[in-house]
Amino acid sequence: MSDTIHSVLIEDRLFPPPAAFQAKARLKDLAEYERMYRRSIDDPEGFWGEQAKALIPWMKPFDKVLEWKEPFAKWFLGGQTNASVVCVDQHANSWRKNKAAIIWEGEPGEVRTLTYGQLQQEVMKLANVLSSMGLQKGDRVAIYMPMVPEAAIAMLACARLGAPHNVIFGGFSSEAVRDRVNDAGCKMIITADGGYRRGQVVALKPAVDEALAKNGCPTVEHVLVVKRAGNPVQFQAGRDHWWHEAMQKAPAKHVAEPMDAEHPLFLLYTSGSTGKPKGILHTTGGYLVGTTITSRYVFDLQDDDVYFCTADVGWITGHSYIVYGPLSNGATILMYEGAPNYPDFGRFWDLVEKHRVSIFYTAPTAIRAFIRAGDHFPARADLSSLRLLGSVGEPINPEAWMWYHRVIGGERCPVVDTWWQTETGAIMISPLPGVTATVPGSATVPFFGVDPEVVKQDGTPCGPNEGGLLILKRPWPSMLRGIWGDDQRYKDTYWGKLAHRYFAGDSSKRDSRGYLWIMGRVDDVLNVSGHRLGTAEVESALVQHPWVAEAAVVGRPDEIKGQAVVAFVTLKANAKPDHDVRDTLRDHVAKVIGAIAKPDDVRLADALPKTRSGKIMRRLLKEIAAGGVPKGDTSTLEDLSVLAKLKDED
Ligand code: PRX
Numbered sequence: 001m002s003d004t005i006h007s008v009l010i011e012d013r014l015f016p017p018p019a020a021f022q023a024k025a026r027l028k029d030l031a032e033y034e035r036m037y038r039r040s041i042d043d044p045e046g047f048w049g050e051q052a053k054a055l056i057p058w059m060k061p062f063d064k065v066l067e068w069k070e071p072f073a074k075w076f077l078g079g080q081t082n083a084s085v086v087c088v089d090q091h092a093n094s095w096r097k098n099k100a101a102i103i104w105e106g107e108p109g110e111v112r113t114l115t116y117g118q119l120q121q122e123v124m125k126l127a128n129v130l131s132s133m134g135l136q137k138g139d140r141v142a143i144y145m146p147m148v149p150e151a152a153i154a155m156l157a158c159a160r161l162g163a164p165h166n167v168i169f170g171g172f173s174s175e176a177v178r179d180r181v182n183d184a185g186c187k188m189i190i191t192a193d194g195g196y197r198r199g200q201v202v203a204l205k206p207a208v209d210e211a212l213a214k215n216g217c218p219t220v221e222h223v224l225v226v227k228r229a230g231n232p233v234q235f236q237a238g239r240d241h242w243w244h245e246a247m248q249k250a251p252a253k254h255v256a257e258p259m260d261a262e263h264p265l266f267l268l269y270t271s272g273s274t275g276k277p278k279g280i281l282h283t284t285g286g287y288l289v290g291t292t293i294t295s296r297y298v299f300d301l302q303d304d305d306v307y308f309c310t311a312d313v314g315w316i317t318g319h320s321y322i323v324y325g326p327l328s329n330g331a332t333i334l335m336y337e338g339a340p341n342y343p344d345f346g347r348f349w350d351l352v353e354k355h356r357v358s359i360f361y362t363a364p365t366a367i368r369a370f371i372r373a374g375d376h377f378p379a380r381a382d383l384s385s386l387r388l389l390g391s392v393g394e395p396i397n398p399e400a401w402m403w404y405h406r407v408i409g410g411e412r413c414p415v416v417d418t419w420w421q422t423e424t425g426a427i428m429i430s431p432l433p434g435v436t437a438t439v440p441g442s443a444t445v446p447f448f449g450v451d452p453e454v455v456k457q458d459g460t461p462c463g464p465n466e467g468g469l470l471i472l473k474r475p476w477p478s479m480l481r482g483i484w485g486d487d488q489r490y491k492d493t494y495w496g497k498l499a500h501r502y503f504a505g506d507s508s509k510r511d512s513r514g515y516l517w518i519m520g521r522v523d524d525v526l527n528v529s530g531h532r533l534g535t536a537e538v539e540s541a542l543v544q545h546p547w548v549a550e551a552a553v554v555g556r557p558d559e560i561k562g563q564a565v566v567a568f569v570t571l572k573a574n575a576k577p578d579h580d581v582r583d584t585l586r587d588h589v590a591k592v593i594g595a596i597a598k599p600d601d602v603r604l605a606d607a608l609p610k611t612r613s614g615k616i617m618r619r620l621l622k623e624i625a626a627g628g629v630p631k632g633d634t635s636t637l638e639d640l641s642v643l644a645k646l647k648d649e650d
Contacts, residue, residue, distance in 0.1 A: 011398040015405070016437040018412050021387060025300050025434025033435045040448040048289070048449060048477055052076055055292045056086045056328060059258035062285070066475065071495035071502075072482070073475040075286035080258035083265055084123055084160035086288050087327035089256065092120035100332045103306070103355055104149045107196035107338025114149055116330070119156075122149075122247075124254035126157035129246045133222045135188060137162035137257070140267065142186040142220075143313075144168045144177055144204055146195020147337040150226045150243065151313045152323050154190045155266070159284075160256050164264040166279070169314025170195060170202065172594040174210035180269045181217045184279055184484060188222045190243075194229035198339045205233040261285025267484050268316055270422040271534035272493060273505070273523035279484030280316075280422050287320075288328060290426035290478025294447060295325030298416055298430050299359050300388060308334040309361040309390075310348065315531070316422040317392055320478075321361060325426070340366055345373035349381035349408075360408070361390035363530035367400045368560045378407050388433055390416045393530030394562045395518055401440035419443040419518050421504060422532070423494065425478030428452070429516050442515045449476050452516060454508050459498045462509065467519060470508035471501040524618070526555040526563050531596050533565065535618075538599065541592035542567055545585060547575035552608050552616045553599070556625040564600040566625040568608055601625070 022028045027036075040047040045065040052062065052075075062079025082089075091099070097117040104112045114122070135141065141158045143165050145151040151167075158165040166184045168177055181189065189212075194203040205225055211217055225233065226243040262283045269277040295301050299321075307326050311317035326333045334355050340348055348370075352360060370377065389409050391401070396417050405415050414433035420426060428450045429443040436444050446452050451473040454462045462468035479502070483490040497503040507519040521527060524535040535553040542551035549572045555563035569585065571577070577584065582602040590598045603625075609617045 011402060011440045014437040014439060015414075017414055017434050020412060021414055022434045024302075026302070027297055027300075027432055028434040030435045033432055037446070037448055041451055044449055044474065048075070051293055051448075052079075052285070052289045052477070055296075056081060056285075056288050057090050059085070062261060068475055070500065071491055073286075073479060074262050075283075075477045076261035076289070079261040079285055081261065081285060081288070082160060082162075082256040082259050083284055083288055083324065084127075084156045085256045086292075087159075087324060088116065088120045088123050088156060091116040091327075091330045094330075096330050099303075099330070101327060102149050102152060102333055102335055104335045105337065105351060105355070106148070107199070107336075107342055112149065119153070121252060122153045123156045123160060125247050125250040125252055126153055127160045127254045127256075128250040129224070130157055130161055130163065130188070132246075132250070133188065133224075133241075135161060135163050137259075138264075139163045139187040140166055140184045142166045142168055142177070142181045142184070142189045144170060144172075144189060144191045144208060145226065145313070146170050146192055146197075146202070146204065146228060147312055147335060148192065148195065148226065148228055149335065150190075150192070150228075152327075152335070155313070155319070155323055156327075159265055160254065162257065162259045162263055164266050164281075166267045166269070167314055167319065168269070169312060169594070170204055171312075171314070171596055173591055174207040175592050176594055177207060178211040178216050179276060180279075181211065181220060183269070183276070184267050185219045186217070187219055188224065189217075189220055190224045190226075192226040192228040193233045194231045196229060196338050198342050201229040201231045203229075203231050203233075209234060209236075259284050262481070264481075266319065268319065268422055270316070271525055271532045271537055273525050273534060274536050275534075276540075277534070277537065278486065278489060278493075281481045281484055282425050282478070283481050286477035286479070287425050288324060290476065291320045291325035292328040294427040294430075295321065295329050295331070297432055298418060298427050298447070299326075299361070299390065300433050301326060301329045301331045301359070303330065305358045305387075306332050306334055306355055306385070307359040307361075308336070308351065308355070308357040310336065310340065310363070310366065311361075311392075316425070317361075320426055340369070341373070344377065345370060346377035346380060349378045349383060352383055352386060353381040356385040358385050359388045359390070360386055361392065363393040364391055364396040364400050365394065365529040365561055367391070367396070367404050371400065371403050372560065375407055383408060383410065386410070386413050388416065389413045390418055392418045392420070394527045395520060396441060398440040405440070414438065415440075417441075417443045419506075419516070423480040424472075424476070424504075425480065426476075428472065428476070429518070439513075439515060442511070442517045444515045446516075449474075452508075453501075454510050454516070455498065455501075459501070464512045465509055467507055467509045469498070469522060470504045470506045470516075470518065471498055472504065473501060475502075526553075526565060528555075528563050528565060528596060529561045533597055537593060538565060538567065538589055538597050541589045541597070542569060542585060544592060545588045547571050547577055547581065548585070549573075549575075550608055552618065552621055554618055554622045554625050556601070556622075558600070565597065566601045566603065566621075567599040568603050568605055568621055568625075570605055570607060
């Protein structure tokens, strides 16, 4: 069950859609939502066929909606389209040509606006640059960038050529870059010299150099570098190229080739409960349909909105709800480069005021940090442009929900708590803001075509308010198509736990109203500040250190981050730590994975508690990490004294 705490406030008031919001909403009639939902469940192919036709331009119409050979789905067979045409050309070639597609603000404060027409120019030129470097349909491209418009342009240019992108979060280390580039066999890397974060330049190109050193990534032929921060970088002749120089020479026209609906659009690596991060595969047609329809109905996107999602394009939220979903709808997005607390905790609210943001989407961890920082930050900004608020990434505790609703939303903005995953591609469970009455802490109801259930370990349904496993009972258009290069892992992880059901890895309950409450991961995946982190990854980073014999990593409830990372470590007998071993190991993990994985706490032990069969007793470690007294049966412990030691050790 979940490790997250912070649910002190019991708040079961219903918040109906505010009347002023509802009056203008795309979907305002509960009966209409119910009709649409019923249809999506009773006749999914009819529903999705109609929606897909209406929502995105097809270069060739599809002739079959779904082919389901469990657990492999194909959607919109025979259809062809191109994601960059859907997100850019369709608008650039319409009255939206001079409408802002991307308003970008750098952390130091500079602002750039790209209209749909200008975005199209950039995407076309970059597609020509990439082709001139030998990139072909099907080749994979790693994108390791700060939050600058070029990150979105790079994704869209890859999509235009049918070259699946593999965006790697800019906070990941060179080793993490190398692993992801090699697993996907990327032919190119698109990066930048650096970006700004908390007033500092975070260098990216040197990390790429390190990943490529000593032939570390043998498939990479070219590296394209955006000049963003002006930090010094080294270039390897023939391999490395400046973006601005290549773009200057590139022809301005490029005709997009139609891609099959099932052509791979991107890979995105995410953590699982075992082993290395897995490359989640999404394809063109279904993903676009899923992100377009959810952006339209969950965010109620309309033409005069300014939409601000605070995620980074390195995560699925950035893919689906900064780039593909909003742009496909022809929306204006605000993209911000830096930290939420730079120069202070009022930055987001200043951005909202300055750019007249109307829809704002962030994670509970940020909301909790804002609460702690104080109400004077939002109070100093004019937030009257806001009309809708969203939350994603982790359970939102009722206190945070209420503060968000009251202080940021001025009690006039609906709050949509959206549950979904890298694997689902698009939002699966969420209120629809013009029709669903919300309850703080509940993600409420399934989106169209989503058929969830809460079940016991044996697959039988749970009763009202009974906690269980969250499963989805049928395929949906934006679902992952597999794990890159590992069909078996795909089957076992998602479809192997309960027959004919997609197992999400989360626990949940359904209340007597029928609303869903997501409670947290049931596997060995942590959720640290809304970011997914596999305990196995951190353990494997720790045991790479020459001093470490064994490591076990667990989550500890944390008021701000949701979960904190606690590592229990045993050192080798011959280890001779010469300085502070805890800091050394924390820094070591940051170097191997990235700062987000840095343990908050490293606890040294003579041995780890194990069952007789040699399994580390994580449940006990979790309780110890949380400061509790271990309960339950410990009779299978190999060495009870180990347990006492772990508790005392500090
Ligand atoms: O545990 C759930 C949590 O985040 C996990 C998915 O993580 P990731 O693939 O990185 O995608 C995050 C952004 C979509 C889920 O298995 N999660 C996501 N949204 C919520 C959530 N938990 C509770 N409530 C949510 N709204």
